[in-house]
Amino acid sequence: MTARAGWLLGVAVDALTARERLDNAIIDLVELGQFPPCHTEPDAWFSDSPTVIETAVAACLRCPVIHQCRAYALADPRTSRYGVWASTPDPRQRDVLARYESRSA
Ligand code: SF4
Incomplete structure (x- = not known):
């Protein structure tokens, strides 16, 4: 497996995991x-x-479920490209928030 294929697989797994967490939170x-x-x-x-x-x-x-929603929107930017996700209508806002949070953690 090439490095790029491995990276893409990791991104897909992250998106699926985030989606599963969001779905489980919604089910709860x-x-x-x-x-x-x-x-x-x-x-x-x-x-x-x-x-x-x-x-x-x-x-x-x-x-x-706003936290799980934002985690999913960040993990799967293609799906969350349109519409409001976790109180942000623009994907760039989610990116800025994620960078801010990672710096403060
Ligand atoms: S889009 Fe808004 S209302 Fe819908 S699950 Fe996400 S945070 Fe909740």
Whole structure:
């Protein structure tokens, strides 16, 4: 296996692991009778309207799985390229937050 193939495999495994953690967190939430806000009004998370997007961004801040959601969005940037993920409508914002957090850890 080439170094690049190994790196790509590692990226894919990280994305799958992050997705599994997010799915498990959502399952735990559903078992408590709750849903992430984006599961009740999904269109708002992919709206073209800045006002609607701001509503989705604010709703994410109350989401119990926001940390798992952001970890997944960072691990799988292709899937999370569009829409609001973890209260950030722009993937570049997630990158900045991740770099900031890694420096403060
Ligand atoms: S944090 Fe993620 S899972 Fe929660 S509402 Fe926002 S986009 Fe949905």
